[in-house]
Each structure stands twice: as C-alpha cells, then as structure tokens.
C-alpha cells in the first residue's frame with residue numbers, strides 16, 4: 001500500500017480595504033504537499049484512491065482539457081509509480097495544450113471523449129462500460145469528488161486559524177467534493193461554498209459526497225458570478241491586485257475570493273467574522289489560460305511568477 005505523508009499547512013492573513021471596513025479577518029489556508037503538482041485540494045481528494053488502489057491497479061479519471069485534477073492525478077501516478085488514464089472532454093486532443101503536455105510528461109495515457117458522451121459520465125451505464133473496458137483501473141469520478149474524496153478533505157483542520165477558531169469556512173466549489181469534506185469535518189461551523197460553475201445540480205452533487213447517515217444543515221452555496229471557465233476582466237484584475245500577497249488564478253481561487261469580498265461589500269455576508277478560506281491550488285491552469293489567450297502575457301508572467309506550487313506546465317504561446 002502506498003503511504004502518503006500528510007501535507008504541511010501554512011496560514012496567511014490577507015489584508016484588503018474591504019476587510020478593514022467590514023471588520024473581517026480573512027485567513028488563507030494552503031497545503032504544501034511533498035509532490036508540488038498534487039496541489040491544493042487534489043492531495044486530499046486523491047488520497048484514498050491512491051492508498052486503496054490494488055498494487056496491480058492504475059487509476060482512470062475524467063476531466064476537461066485543462067483539468068487541474070487530471071494534472072494532479074498524472075503527477076501522482078508518476079511519483080508513486082502507477083499507470084494513469086485521463087479521459088479528456090474534447091473532440092480532438094491538442095498536443096500543444098500545456099496541461100495535457102504535463103499529463104503526458106507524467107506518463108498519463110490520454111483519450112479524447114466527445115461532449116455528448118461526457119455528459120453521460122454520471123450514468124450507471126457509462127460507469128459500467130468503464131469498469132468493463134478498463135478492468136485494471138480504479139475509476140475515480142471527475143474532480144475526484146465522491147464520498148472517499150470528500151473524506152480525504154475532511155482531514156483538513158480548516159477552522160483552526162492561528163488567531164483562533166474561524167466563524168465561517170469557505171472554498172471554491174465546482175464538483176462539490178471539497179465543500180462536502182469541509183462540511184462533514186465541521187458540522188457546527190457555518191460553511192459557504194463559492195460556486196465557480198453555473199450548475200443547478202451542484203447542491204445534490206455536494207450531498208452525494210456527504211455521508212448518508214447524518215444530516216448537515218450548516219452550509220450554503222452561492223450562485224456563480226459567471227459560467228465555469230469564463231475568465232472575466234474583473235476577476236483577472238482582482239488576482240493581479242492581490243498578487244503581492246498571494247498567488248491566485250481567475251478560474252477557481254481568484255473568482256471565489258473575489259465573490260467573497262463582493263458579498264462583504266454588498267452586506268450579504270455579515271461583517272465582524274473570522275473567515276478561513278481553503279486555497280485549492282489550480283495554478284498549473286494559468287499556463288492554459290495564457291495559451292487560450294484568456295489572460296495576457298503580462299498577466300501570465302505576473303500571476304505565475306514565484307508562488308506557483310505547481311511547476312511543470314509551460315505555455316506554448318509566445
């Protein structure tokens with residue numbers, strides 16, 4: 001069985017005029033995993049799959065063409081020495097895509113899967129076919145979000161800030177497993193998922209990742225400010241503004257933190273709280289955002305400088 005070291009945790013208190021006016025403490029929790037490319041929430045969500053995998057088994061999972069999850073799984077396979085397959089939502093695999101290049105460098109076999117088939121990924125039939133077609137692989141759902149993945153996240157002591165117990169726990173939410181892990185670890189503390197996808201099934205996705213036998217009522221999800229993967233000028237500017245303090249990217253952590261500060265500004269979130277925000281990684285995605293021209297060269301160089309805990313992806317664009 002593969003033994004995983006528990007990652008080191010670091011805390012940082014952010015400063016921002018909105019935090020001062022709303023008398024709010026905002027603490028960012030980051031992980032320093034021994035394998036830097038298994039960054040943010042990925043280490044926690046993949047932990048049980050990696051350790052429960054049989055010695056002869058590889059791991060297969062699914063994701064978009066710039067998936068942080070597939071990049072992390074490939075790095076884990078490379079580091080721990082097991083085969084990986086990534087089923088990528090795309091009509092054609094793009095050999096210049098920096099995320100897919102990184103996956104390939106880490107030995108992942110990549111297979112394109114069209115969007116219509118990908119939409120069936122939660123169906124019993126789709127998963128039955130995967131099990132039959134890949135008998136030597138443990139199947140991990142998109143984003144690593146299932147009850148096992150969430151249980152891994154529940155190991156994170158997110159409420160224990162250096163200043164004392166947090167009154168509100170937050171994270172960016174896409175497939176729901178990270179939020180579910182935080183909810184189950186802290187049923188008595190308010191938890192807020194900052195949605196970065198417009199997905200009407202997200203609440204039920206989160207519930208599916210929670211243990212069946214216990215009610216959890218102390219959590220909420222926001223509405224995403226824009227569609228998944230849509231990178232707005234305001235979110236990019238926010239990431240650049242905060243760069244002297246912390247490295248963010250505009251698809252997950254930057255978009256979510258920006259939303260959090262907007263909620264404080266509009267008064268939708270009560271002032272005077274001590275908030276803990278889990279930095280879920282995703283910095284490898286910056287190279288892909290630059291490659292797709294979602295961020296400029298100057299923004300890429302500013303945001304990716306230093307601070308990237310996920311080295312390896314390099315943009316192909318000049």
Ligand SMILES: Cc1ncc(COP(=O)(O)O)c(C=O)c1O
Nearest residue numbers: 068174175176177178252280282
């Ligand atoms: C960087 C980053 N942050 C947040 C999330 C959202 O986590 P979840 O899919 O568990 O909701 C993801 C997706 O896994 C991600 O890659």
